[in-house]
């Protein structure tokens with residue numbers, strides 16, 4: 001099965017183009033004002049055009065209310081919504097019903113026991129995203145460049161569809177793929193030269209590293 005790759009926190013045409021050229025299956029746009037990757041729905045609407053028919057545009061929000069989601073969905077017509085806050089199963093169900101869009105629900109993971117949190121969301125979220133717990137003092141629930149022990153994911157059942165996220169970069173993605181064998185991966189700060197500043201060369205380098213690792217897996 002092909003590995004899905006999401007490049008998240010895109011803010012420029014050059015970064016979107018590099019993600020698409022590398023073969024991203026998903027591109028993520030952040031709607032969280034405290035994030036250095038935050039953009040407006042109108043900016044996302046323009047940026048996502050290049051991805052039409054090539055990659056899924058994901059709107060990433062944190063405990064967003066209906067009015068905020070209404071504005072995002074109306075402006076940029078995302079292919080998926082990523083809920084990266086403390087959204088309850090009931091909220092996930094309500095969001096799915098209101099917009100008729102697939103939902104990625106994010107969870108913060110440090111140890112195997114943290115995976116129990118997904119149980120009430122099975123059958124509701126279309127895909128899970130496993131990110132590291134934010135470091136103390138961080139105002140961001142994601143995009144912190146911190147990883148967790150990927151080996152805890154190896155125990156998940158085969159039917160569990162998820163993205164491995166948190167602290168990935170070109171140097172460690174091979175280990176992540178080998179240890180967890182995930183169906184999908186997600187990266188943000190590992191392809192940045194500074195917080196919120198995507199670097200085309202780092203994006204290219206990341207895809208190169210993924211190709212090397214996946215070729216090794218297939219061999």
Ligand SMILES: O=C(O)c1ccccc1NCC(=O)[C@H](O)[C@H](O)COP(=O)(O)O
Pocket residue numbers: 008009028030032035036037060061062084131140141142143144145146165166167168186187188189190
């Ligand atoms: O990236 C952000 O700034 C962000 C802010 C608020 C909520 C979610 C956010 N990112 C979500 C993602 O999907 C990131 O790609 C994920 O957390 C991994 O980030 P990184 O560890 O930097 O690769």
